Amino acid sequence: MPDLSINFAGIKSPNPFWLASAPPTNSGYQVMKAFDAGWGGAVWKTLGVPVVNVSSRYGGVNYRDKRLVGFNNIELISDRPLADNLREIEEVKKRFPNHAVIASLMVQSRQEWHDIVRQSQDAGADGFELNFGCPHGMCERGMGSAVGQEPKILQMIVEWVMEVAQKPVIVKLTPNISDITEPAMAARRGGADAISLINTIQSIVGVDIDQFAPYPIVDGKGTNGGYCGPAVKPIALNMVKNCAQHPDVRLPISGIGGIENWRDAVEHILLGASSVQVCTAAMHFGFGIIREMTSGLEQYMVDKGFNTIYDFVGKALPNVLPWEQLNMKYKVTANIHEEKCIGCQLCYTACEDGAHQAIRLNAGTRVPEIIEENCVGCNLCSLVCPVEDCITMDRTDDGTQHLTWRERTEAGDVPVEFNDEKAGGRHHWVPEPTAALGKERHKTLPGKARVLNGETEVPAGV
Amino acid sequence: MAEFSTPTSEQEFQLNFAQLKPHMNRTEALYESSRCLFCFDAPCIKACPSGIDIPQFIRQINSGNETGAARTIYEANYFGNACGKVCPTEVLCEGACVYNLQDVKPIEIGRLQSYATTKVIESGKKLFGPRADNGKSVAVIGAGPAGISAACELRALGYAVDVFEAKSQPSGLTVYGVAPYKITNEEALAEMAYLQAQFGYNTHFNSPINSRGKLAELENKYDAIFLGIGLGRTNELGLPGEDKINCTGAVEFIAELRQHHHEVAVGRKVIVLGGGNTAMDAASESARLGAEQVVLAYRRGKDEMGAYEFEYDLAKGVGVKGLFNVAPVEIVGNGYVAGVRFVRTETTDGKVQEIAGSEFVEPCDMVIKATGQAKQTEFLSLISGLKLDGKGRIVADAHTGQTSNPKYFASGDAWNGGAEVVNAAAEAKLTARGIHAYLSK
Ligand SMILES: Cc1cc2nc3c(=O)[nH]c(=O)nc-3n(C[C@H](O)[C@H](O)[C@H](O)COP(=O)(O)OP(=O)(O)OC[C@H]3O[C@@H](n4cnc5c(N)ncnc54)[C@H](O)[C@@H]3O)c2cc1C
Ligand SMILES: Cc1cc2nc3c(=O)[nH]c(=O)nc-3n(C[C@H](O)[C@H](O)[C@H](O)COP(=O)(O)O)c2cc1C
Ligand code: SF4
Ligand code: SF4
Ligand code: SF4
Numbered sequence: 001m002p003d004l005s006i007n008f009a010g011i012k013s014p015n016p017f018w019l020a021s022a023p024p025t026n027s028g029y030q031v032m033k034a035f036d037a038g039w040g041g042a043v044w045k046t047l048g049v050p051v052v053n054v055s056s057r058y059g060g061v062n063y064r065d066k067r068l069v070g071f072n073n074i075e076l077i078s079d080r081p082l083a084d085n086l087r088e089i090e091e092v093k094k095r096f097p098n099h100a101v102i103a104s105l106m107v108q109s110r111q112e113w114h115d116i117v118r119q120s121q122d123a124g125a126d127g128f129e130l131n132f133g134c135p136h137g138m139c140e141r142g143m144g145s146a147v148g149q150e151p152k153i154l155q156m157i158v159e160w161v162m163e164v165a166q167k168p169v170i171v172k173l174t175p176n177i178s179d180i181t182e183p184a185m186a187a188r189r190g191g192a193d194a195i196s197l198i199n200t201i202q203s204i205v206g207v208d209i210d211q212f213a214p215y216p217i218v219d220g221k222g223t224n225g226g227y228c229g230p231a232v233k234p235i236a237l238n239m240v241k242n243c244a245q246h247p248d249v250r251l252p253i254s255g256i257g258g259i260e261n262w263r264d265a266v267e268h269i270l271l272g273a274s275s276v277q278v279c280t281a282a283m284h285f286g287f288g289i290i291r292e293m294t295s296g297l298e299q300y301m302v303d304k305g306f307n308t309i310y311d312f313v314g315k316a317l318p319n320v321l322p323w324e325q326l327n328m329k330y331k332v333t334a335n336i337h338e339e340k341c342i343g344c345q346l347c348y349t350a351c352e353d354g355a356h357q358a359i360r361l362n363a364g365t366r367v368p369e370i371i372e373e374n375c376v377g378c379n380l381c382s383l384v385c386p387v388e389d390c391i392t393m394d395r396t397d398d399g400t401q402h403l404t405w406r407e408r409t410e411a412g413d414v415p416v417e418f419n420d421e422k423a424g425g426r427h428h429w430v431p432e433p434t435a436a437l438g439k440e441r442h443k444t445l446p447g448k449a450r451v452l453n454g455e456t457e458v459p460a461g462v
Numbered sequence: 463m464a465e466f467s468t469p470t471s472e473q474e475f476q477l478n479f480a481q482l483k484p485h486m487n488r489t490e491a492l493y494e495s496s497r498c499l500f501c502f503d504a505p506c507i508k509a510c511p512s513g514i515d516i517p518q519f520i521r522q523i524n525s526g527n528e529t530g531a532a533r534t535i536y537e538a539n540y541f542g543n544a545c546g547k548v549c550p551t552e553v554l555c556e557g558a559c560v561y562n563l564q565d566v567k568p569i570e571i572g573r574l575q576s577y578a579t580t581k582v583i584e585s586g587k588k589l590f591g592p593r594a595d596n597g598k599s600v601a602v603i604g605a606g607p608a609g610i611s612a613a614c615e616l617r618a619l620g621y622a623v624d625v626f627e628a629k630s631q632p633s634g635l636t637v638y639g640v641a642p643y644k645i646t647n648e649e650a651l652a653e654m655a656y657l658q659a660q661f662g663y664n665t666h667f668n669s670p671i672n673s674r675g676k677l678a679e680l681e682n683k684y685d686a687i688f689l690g691i692g693l694g695r696t697n698e699l700g701l702p703g704e705d706k707i708n709c710t711g712a713v714e715f716i717a718e719l720r721q722h723h724h725e726v727a728v729g730r731k732v733i734v735l736g737g738g739n740t741a742m743d744a745a746s747e748s749a750r751l752g753a754e755q756v757v758l759a760y761r762r763g764k765d766e767m768g769a770y771e772f773e774y775d776l777a778k779g780v781g782v783k784g785l786f787n788v789a790p791v792e793i794v795g796n797g798y799v800a801g802v803r804f805v806r807t808e809t810t811d812g813k814v815q816e817i818a819g820s821e822f823v824e825p826c827d828m829v830i831k832a833t834g835q836a837k838q839t840e841f842l843s844l845i846s847g848l849k850l851d852g853k854g855r856i857v858a859d860a861h862t863g864q865t866s867n868p869k870y871f872a873s874g875d876a877w878n879g880g881a882e883v884v885n886a887a888a889e890a891k892l893t894a895r896g897i898h899a900y901l902s903k
Contacts, residue, residue, distance in 0.1 A: 064524060065496035342563040345502035366505065366560075386499050387564065 002301035003308045004294065006040070008275045009194035009252045010168040011127045013100040015040035016309055017265065017293055020256050020277035021104035021129060021172075024287070026078065028088030032095065037287040038294055041100030042092075043196075043277060046077035046131045047085055047116060048106040048143075059205035059215030061231060070231035071280045072205040074216060074223055076137045077106050082116070086123040093124035102170065106131040106143050110160045117164050127167045130158065130192075132183070133174040133199025135226045145199070148174035151186035158190025168193040170254060173239075176202045180239040181246045188251055195243060196254035196277065198236045200226025229280035233258025237271055241320055244272025260289070262296025270316035274309060328408070329401035332377040332393040334358070334370045340390040341367045347381035347391060352443055355380045357431055374429055465781050468728075468752030475724040478750040479642045482776075483547050483570075486577040495524035498569050501560055506571060509558035512539035512888035516555060516571055523578055531578035533589050540611045541887040543583060543653045544636050546576030547645040549884050550739075552772045580649075583656045590660045596620035598901055601684040602663075603671050606634020607886035608874025609690030610654065613663040615894035616688075621901075623663035624684070628670035632658075634692055635875075636883055638717040641743045643750070647720065674844045681869060686897045689842075689856065689865070689872040690890060693835035693880055699735070703793030704831075712736070712744040712832035719747055729828025731755040733802050734782075735790055736832030737767035742777045744830045749780040757824065759785045761807055761814050785824070789816060793829055801825040835880060845870060855879045862896025863889065871897050 004015040018041035019025050019034055026045040034042060053075055061070030078085060093101055103120035105128055107113055117128060132154055134144030147153050154171070161169055171187035173180060175198040184195050202224055204214045214222035236257025243249045255273025259265050260281035268276050281289055306312050336347070343366025351359040358374035359381060370381075382391040408414050415422040469475040486494065498520040506516045515534055522531035535542035551557070551572040559568030582589060600616050602609045605627035613623045631637055632654040637647050658665065671677060680687055696711025698704065708729060719726045728751040734744050737760035748756045758777065760767055764786050767774065778784075788804040795801065806820035837854030849857040849866040856865055856872040863871045873893045874886035 065493045342560040343501075343505065344499045344560045346499060349502035361503075 002298055002306060004040075004297065004301075006275055006309055008100075008168075008254065009127070009170070011041070011100050011102065011275075012098070013040040013275065014098060015294055015297075016269070016275045017041075017290060018043055018100060018102070018254070018275055018277045019282055020279040021046050021102075021131065022279040022283070023075070024279065024282045026080070028092050031088075031092050031101070034282075034287045034290075035092070035096045035099045038290040039099075039287065041102065041126075041275070043102040043104050043129050044078075044085065044089060044125075046104040046106045046134070047082055047120065048077050049112075050081055051076040051079050051137075053079055054218050056216045056218045059225065061205055061229075068229055068280070068284055070203075070205065070227060071229035071283070072200070072203050072215075072225040072227045074136050074218075074225040077131070077134065082119070086119055089120065089123040089125055093126075100126050102127045102129050104129040104131050104172070105161075106134070106138065108141075108143060113157060113160045114164050117161055121165070121167060125167060127170060127193075128161065128165060129170040129172050129196060130161060131172050131199070132157075133172050135174060135176050135200055135202040136224055145174040145176050145202075148172075148183055148199070149177050151182050154183050155186040155190040158187055158192050162191040170194040170196050172199055172256075173197040173243075174199045175235060175239055175257075180242050181249055184243045184246065184249045184251070188249060192251065194252040194254060195249070196256055197243065198232070198239055198257045200228045201232055201235065203227035228257065229284075230258045230260055233264060233267075237267060240268055240273055241271040241317065244314055244317055245320070260284075262293045262300060265293060265297060266300055266312075269309065269313055271320070272314040272317055274313045324405040324409070326404060327402050328405060329397055329403050331395070331397040332379075333372055333375045333396045334377070334381050335392050335394045336368060336370055337390050337392065338367050340387050342387055342390075343367060344386060346384045346386065349444075350380050350384045356428070376428065466750050466752050469724040469750075472723060478752075479747075481547075481646070482643050483573050483576065485580060486570075486573050491523055491574060491577045494570050494574055495520045497561075498524070499560065505558040505560060506555040506569070510538075510555045511882070511884045512545070512891070514538040514542070514555075514575070519578060520569070520571070520574055523574055528578050528581045529587055529589070532582040532587075535575055535579055536589060539884065539887050540614045540657060540891070541607050541636070541653070541883055543576050543579035544607070544633070544645060544650055545884045545887065546572045546574075546579060547649065548636065548640045549882060550770055550772070553770055554884070579653070583652050586656065586659065588660065590614075590618065592617040592662055593620035595622065598685045599623065599683070600686045600688060600897060601626065601680045602688040602690060603680075604634065604690035604692060604874075604876075605629075605632035605654075605665060605667075606690055606692050606874060607636060607883045608692070608876075608890040609634070609688065610657060611887040611890035612688045612690060612871075612873065612894045612897075614657055614661045615891045616897065617661035617663050619894065619898045621685075621898075625663055625665045626669045626671050626680075627665065627667050628672075630667050632665060632667075634690075634886075638720050639713060639740075640720075640883070641716070641747060642720060642723070643746075672841060677844055685869075685901050687870050688890075688893065688897065689870055689876055690874050690886070691838055691841070692875040692886075694838045695836055696831055697834045697836050699790065699831055699833055701790060701792055703795065703799075706793050706795050706799045706829075707797060708799040708827060709793050709829040709831070712740045712830050713835055715744060715830050716740075716747065719751070724751075726751065728753045729799075729826065731757070731826040732828045732830060733757045733759055733785075733824060733826040734830045734832055735759050735802075736834075737762065737769060738832060738834070739769045739773050740834075741832035742769045742773040742782075744832050745777045745782040746780050748828075748830065749777075749782055753828075755826075756782045757785050757826070758782055759788050759790065759802070759804065759824070761787070761789045762809050763787060766809070789814070791821065794823055799827055799829050802829060835875075837879075838876065842876075853879055858893075859896070861892070862899060863893025864896055864900060868900070871900075 006013050006016050021043040025042045031042045057075045059072045060068045063069045103125040132148035138144035139146040169192050171192045206215045240255050253273045254275040255268030256277040259278045265276045348359045348368040358371045359368045385391045466478045469478050500517040504517045519531040519534040555571045556568040561568045599622035602613050602625040605625050616623050633650045637650040696713045728748050732748040732753045734741050745756050745758045787807045789807050790802050792803040801823045803823045806817045807814050839854045847867040856877045858865045858872045871893050873889035
């Protein structure tokens with residue numbers, strides 16, 4: 001059996017799955033239930049001076065029939081008195097001494113930071129997470145992302161915390177910034193032990209087109225909120241990678257953002273995270289999802305022969321390069337596996353209208369045909385094809401050659417003038433513009449889509 | 463058998479004849495429309511005789527534009543709601559859906575279609591209207607799918623339209639012939655009311671055009687006449703005993719059933735003669751009316767039946783038994799039907815031959831003849847110069863629907879010899895344009 005346990009900057013946890021600071025960690029009741037279910041740790045709902053929330057707090061993004069592919073909230077930090085939270089932290093730690101309980105904190109003055117760190121320490125918290133991320137409400141009061149966006153202030157607050165903290169300190173970063181590594185480096189300079197990212201992304205999740213107001217609607221009005229859930233994973237992954245690769249950050253990373261199953265967690269870990277946090281998925285499906293996450297992670301580790309999480313933390317990082325270092329001699333070409341094709345022709349219309357006119361239709365069959373010499377290997381058709389492995393992108397270069405943009409630049413072999421001979425698209429076939437006029441309309445609006453223009457025949461009688 | 467007990471009230475009738483394609487709610491429509499791949503040059507559109515832009519209306523449902531979806535449907539087919547419910551989608555759009563090739567359930571196009579159209583019918587939303595009066599008028603004979611579709615299209619082109627219908631209600635066989643588990647009378651008539659409110663054609667019910675005099679009147683008064691008269695009564699078999707009590711034609715039996723529901727009595731053991739879709743319907747309906755045994759007797763083998771496979775499956779599903787390779791020779795009984803004398807047959811080189819000495823009597827107390835509908839040749843002979851083909855179908859131009867008497871145009875069963883509602887609706891729409899082209903010359 002692989003060992004799922006972690007030691008994250010000194011915080012020990014039976015597995016890398018933590019609940020992120022959010023409603024699921026609002027109370028001792030919830031955290032105990034979560035630990036019972038199998039979660040390894042919990043970052044308590046952010047403590048500070050208790051807030052008052054509005055009613056109508058969340059909004060969702062649905063894609064067709066899929067609910068909550070994106071989620072947003074306009075909630076603030078904990079609205080419960082600090083003493084209640086601390087008492088419950090203590091109780092949880094008593095019953096679950098080997099699980100990680102991390103106190104998420106957000107206050108203003110140096111004194112407040114000192115007080116709240118000391119008190120949570122006394123309550124038995126295994127570490128702290130400084131919430132410099134909340135992108136709504138709290139930032140209007142000079143906290144949350146207002147801090148996360150100012151590396152100098154962030155560093156100063158971390159220094160205040162380090163003056164009294166005897167347990168590891170994690171700084172939670174906001175993604176609402178152009179370069180995530182700047183606050184990450186500030187955290188390091190301030191002496192933090194680790195970073196966690198991402199907090200939510202400032203967002204308007206949708207607009208009610210009848211009430212003319214953004215979601216969630218509070219008495220006819222709305223405000224920008226924080227975006228999270230499956231839709232934000234790609235943004236989180238990129239930011240985790242940026243922090244993990246930066247030579248001056250060098251801090252353990254707790255990956256957050258769009259994690260719903262073991263696969264999402266593995267992706268975060270491969271890009272450098274050594275613990276992962278989950279909020280939206282637990283809010284959507286409850287704590288029970290942890291069973292699929294741990295079993296999936298375990299199976300993956302068995303299949304790959306990994307004994308500990310650390311065998312693959314950051315394992316994909318060497319393969320994430322700047323664009324200029326990619327091999328330009330590598331070439332793939334689309335290949336339709338006829339026997340699998342169901343004839344939806346989505347690949348055809350995608351390539352015809354959205355790519356390189358490299359797919360043709362032939363009379364008498366619904367199976368499209370790749371025009372190999374026109375195919376640039378963009379992958380689009382294989383991405384739109386609804387049948388698994390029906391269009392494969394097959395390597396067509398012989399694999400012996402390697403040439404990067406950087407090497408070409410160094411060799412003076414890149415286009416520099418507007419009409420340069422070396423332009424990539426120069427020797428690639430492009431249809432004449434006028435070919436599109438009228439007579440090619442069937443390529444966009446086929447057959448009966450135009451029936452009302454009287455272009456079709458009377459259906460033959462039976 | 464006796465899966466169904468005889469319905470004694472409207473409520474029990476509705477249970478026995480529960481809709482095969484019940485209404486979708488918004489959630490179901492959202493989920494189903496989400497499955498659609500929105501194919502390019504979608505095969506489902508090509509398989510629809512009326513060419514409804516199916517991926518377009520499914521996309522509109524998916525994005526919450528049900529009104530737009532209904533418009534897309536009605537622009538192509540005025541019987542959009544009826545077709546969604548009664549079309550043999552298994553062999554049309556849904557049969558062509560690309561999902562079939564993956565052995566995945568095809569998109570429920572019919573139900574999505576009715577979902578959208580039902581919404582606008584219920585709301586009464588105005589989607590269409592007549593064009594400004596062009597001063598010309600057309601008489602439409604028959605208020606079936608063909609006649610009403612022609613009336614709508616002609617109004618949209620600016621003609622004054624009078625529809626003459628022999629029966630007391632519009633929609634033709636949609637309300638007098640199609641099986642009650644496919645569409646209810648209320649649904650069929652609601653669509654008719656909706657269309658009439660949108661387009662404003664005049665209807666004259668209980669007004670058969672059945673004499674040379676009435677035809678002459680129409681010829682004088684109108685610029686063109688549209689024939690949407692469908693087919694006639696069930697063909698006579700010419701067998702001894704055919705006039706016995708409880709020996710009835712399928713079309714007549716079904717028309718009764720559609721109007722009187724549980725008040726229609728069925729025998730305890732029913733023999734249905736025929737192998738087409740109407741035979742399947744009549745057999746299923748007898749079973750659902752509580753007949754203890756229903757036997758489907760057909761002259762040839764099972765695989766040679768004209769009925770769609772799914773229609774036969776539907777009949778089998780309610781306990782109907784097939785009796786193949788038998789030909790009826792006599793309806794026996796003393797006043798009342800007591801059985802059918804059959805002779806066994808075999809098919810050699812496509813020809814059915816009776817096997818001498820193989821006669822037997824299959825007892826029953828009701829016989830339903832589903833042996834095809836007669837053409838209305840007698841009525842059609844009143845129209846001068848009107849040509850019929852060898853099978854009694856009206857001969858008309860394939861593009862314009864114009865008959866050999868230039869003033870008369872035709873569509874639907876009377877022209878195609880008997881097809882589906884969707885064919886009648888699609889043909890009539892184009893024929894209306896044929897009339898327009900003719901009167902615009
Ligand atoms: C038993 C049965 C089941 C069917 N089931 C289905 C099904 O499930 N799905 C499907 O798509 N199709 C089905 N059909 C076929 C479908 O009903 C017809 O194809 C369609 O109704 C044809 O439309 P129409 O307008 O040409 O004729 P009809 O629907 O027959 O309408 C003709 C109208 O003209 C009227 N009329 C006739 N002569 C005159 C006159 N001289 N003066 C005034 N009015 C006149 C009639 O009363 C009738 O109302 C079924 C048919 C039958 C018989
Ligand atoms: C309703 C809600 C409240 C949140 N409150 C906090 C909070 O108090 N402190 C904090 O650090 N992050 C808070 N977050 C952010 C989450 O901890 C997490 O960083 C973010 O949701 C991304 O993870 P996910 O994609 O798994 O949801 C909140 C998120 C949500 C949805
Ligand atoms: S890979 Fe791109 S260019 Fe090649 S066929 Fe597919 S869509 Fe067209
Ligand atoms: S997208 Fe895939 S299934 Fe559809 S036509 Fe292209 S190859 Fe065939
Ligand atoms: S064939 Fe099926 S999947 Fe494709 S557009 Fe039609 S209904 Fe949708």
